[in-house]
Amino acid sequence: MITDKVLDNLPQEIRRRVEPYVEAVQLMTATNNAKVLRSMAPSGVRGLILQRGKQGVPTLMPSHHKVHFDWTYPNDQPEMRELYTRAKEQQWNGDDLPWHIDVDPENPEKQILSKQFMDFEALRSAGIRLTDLEERRLNSSVASWMLSQFLHGEQGALFAAAQVTEAVQFFDGKLYGSTQVVDEGRHVEVFHRYLDTKMNKLYQINDNLFVIIDALIQDSRWDVKFLGMQIMVEGLALGAFGTMYQMTKEPLLKELLKMVIQDEARHVHYGVLALRDHFRYELSESERREREDWAFEVALLMRNRFLSFEVYEEWFEHKLTRKEWAAFVTASPGFALFRQVMFKRLVPNLRDIGLMSDRIKPHYDRAGLMEYFGGASASQLSGDQMIAELDAA
Ligand SMILES: [Fe+2]
Numbered sequence: 001m002i003t004d005k006v007l008d009n010l011p012q013e014i015r016r017r018v019e020p021y022v023e024a025v026q027l028m029t030a031t032n033n034a035k036v037l038r039s040m041a042p043s044g045v046r047g048l049i050l051q052r053g054k055q056g057v058p059t060l061m062p063s064h065h066k067v068h069f070d071w072t073y074p075n076d077q078p079e080m081r082e083l084y085t086r087a088k089e090q091q092w093n094g095d096d097l098p099w100h101i102d103v104d105p106e107n108p109e110k111q112i113l114s115k116q117f118m119d120f121e122a123l124r125s126a127g128i129r130l131t132d133l134e135e136r137r138l139n140s141s142v143a144s145w146m147l148s149q150f151l152h153g154e155q156g157a158l159f160a161a162a163q164v165t166e167a168v169q170f171f172d173g174k175l176y177g178s179t180q181v182v183d184e185g186r187h188v189e190v191f192h193r194y195l196d197t198k199m200n201k202l203y204q205i206n207d208n209l210f211v212i213i214d215a216l217i218q219d220s221r222w223d224v225k226f227l228g229m230q231i232m233v234e235g236l237a238l239g240a241f242g243t244m245y246q247m248t249k250e251p252l253l254k255e256l257l258k259m260v261i262q263d264e265a266r267h268v269h270y271g272v273l274a275l276r277d278h279f280r281y282e283l284s285e286s287e288r289r290e291r292e293d294w295a296f297e298v299a300l301l302m303r304n305r306f307l308s309f310e311v312y313e314e315w316f317e318h319k320l321t322r323k324e325w326a327a328f329v330t331a332s333p334g335f336a337l338f339r340q341v342m343f344k345r346l347v348p349n350l351r352d353i354g355l356m357s358d359r360i361k362p363h364y365d366r367a368g369l370m371e372y373f374g375g376a377s378a379s380q381l382s383g384d385q386m387i388a389e390l391d392a393a
């Protein structure tokens with residue numbers, strides 16, 4: 001296999017072309033669980049090597065789940081029924097956001113991400129000097145990139161929510177799921193409107209995000225769809241939205257994120273409810289272990305590889321290697337904060353659904369993620385509490 005050392009000795013131009021493939025192979029051989037490898041590898045090939053998310057429209061994905069009907073309409077899950085009631089009461093209209101606000105992401109007073117988000121000093125020491133305006137533009141590109149990934153994630157969430165509404169066996173879960181489909185449709189609407197009319201820029205889907213969405217949409221097992229979307233992608237998105245909500249000086253985006261966070265808090269709560277007992281009582285130990293390893297793989301995929309390469313390709317492809325860019329982004333204060341807040345939300349949810357056994361803990365520990373183990377999970381925190389916590393921080 002090509003190692004980092006071999007890569008370092010390649011001429012810049014060849015290295016630039018080979019590096020994404022090497023990353024793909026490293027990703028697909030990172031897990032020791034053969035079942036996880038088998039279920040993730042085809043998505044890895046489609047996302048990282050064939051770059052299906054970047055090959056124009058449409059992207060067609062076959063789905064293989066079973067649609068679960070129940071003609072007796074049982075009240076089987078009181079907590080899900082309560083979430084359904086709350087979701088109906090808390091519906092909102094994206095048109096009511098203050099869209100009249102004039103957004104100028106290059107204005108230092110109204111920047112979407114704070115000036116300290118990127119460490120421009122580190123760029124300078126790598127030989128790249130940007131003017132003040134270029135720094136603000138790069139900052140704005142990163143903000144557009146993040147919001148674009150939020151939007152693409154929301155499209156995945158919209159279809160995954162529809163699939164799990166069909167596939168789940170709890171009737172109260174199906175009713176609740178119908179509200180989530182509406183919520184996700186609204187999130188697609190507002191993020192797209194914001195990018196289209198305020199940022200005038202939309203980035204393509206990040207290859208790693210594509211891999212995760214492809215894997216969960218095509219997996220026939222409802223609980224893997226749930227785990228992928230409701231716990232992993234939504235949990236991480238909740239953290240990312242929260243960080244941006246805290247950081248942004250732009251009032252329209254702040255309001256938009258506040259509304260979206262309250263919906264997402266319900267979605268993650270639903271994921272925890274649906275999976276908690278299923279993982280504990282319904283699965284064999286080897287099935288549970290497979291989910292545990294799958295979740296860890298996805299956590300790593302999001303921690304290590306969600307690094308704005310699409311911005312790199314636009315700005316620095318001929319000036320920095322991917323590795324240098326990755327090191328720069330990983331060390332930047334804004335991304336570090338993102339990672340921290342994302343895992344603060346995610347790890348307690350994994351604990352609550354029984355995917356943090358003593359066997360896997362050392363892996364999370366090595367990845368620096370065990371410090372979040374004792375936090376509150378989604379079933380212990382409402383959307384209002386999350387917003388209050390973010391406002392107080
Ligand atoms: Fe959403």
Ligand SMILES: [Fe+2]
Nearest residue numbers: 157234264267
């Ligand atoms: Fe959601």
